[in-house]
Amino acid sequence: MTYKKTGKCSLCDGKYENYGNNPEPLKRFEERCCDECNMNKVIPERLKGDWKEGISEIPKIMCEKCKKRESKVIFCNDTLAFAHGFQQNLCRECYIEKIEKELKGIQENLIKQKKLLIKERKSK
Numbered sequence: 773m774t775y776k777k778t779g780k781c782s783l784c785d786g787k788y789e790n791y792g793n794n795p796e797p798l799k800r801f802e803e804r805c806c807d808e809c810n811m812n813k814v815i816p817e818r819l820k821g822d823w824k825e826g827i828s829e830i831p832k833i834m835c836e837k838c839k840k841r842e843s844k845v846i847f848c849n850d851t852l853a854f855a856h857g858f859q860q861n862l863c864r865e866c867y868i869e870k871i872e873k874e875l876k877g878i879q880e881n882l883i884k885q886k887k888l889l890i891k892e893r894k895s896k
């Protein structure tokens with residue numbers, strides 16, 4: 773596993789440098805965090821528990837919808853929501869379900885819009 777030298781802090785969305793820090797147990801180690809978050813958030817959290825690097829089981833992020841399967845997808849409505857940290861952790865199954873639902877909605881809307889267009893053209 774190689775980390776990017778600089779990137780986005782997974783805790784405050786700020787920038788991390790020098791490969792960042794391990795944000796466990798707040799986030800999985802693959803996600804990095806900045807020095808400030810490491811000092812103010814990660815370390816106090818570690819001191820609360822018996823977390824030791826590389827020893828403890830990293831709690832898996834579970835799907836927020838079914839709460840049964842491990843989250844595989846971080847879903848975001850749009851970039852604005854993302855900037856505000858509004859995101860949903862979903863498992864693959866729930867994400868597919870969500871896409872199918874949205875797709876159905878889009879298809880229904882398309883049919884509706886086409887019908888309206890025909891109506892509008894006729895009434896001219």
Ligand SMILES: [Zn+2]
Nearest residue numbers: 781784806809
């Ligand atoms: Zn940070």
Ligand SMILES: [Zn+2]
Nearest residue numbers: 835838863866
């Ligand atoms: Zn799920």
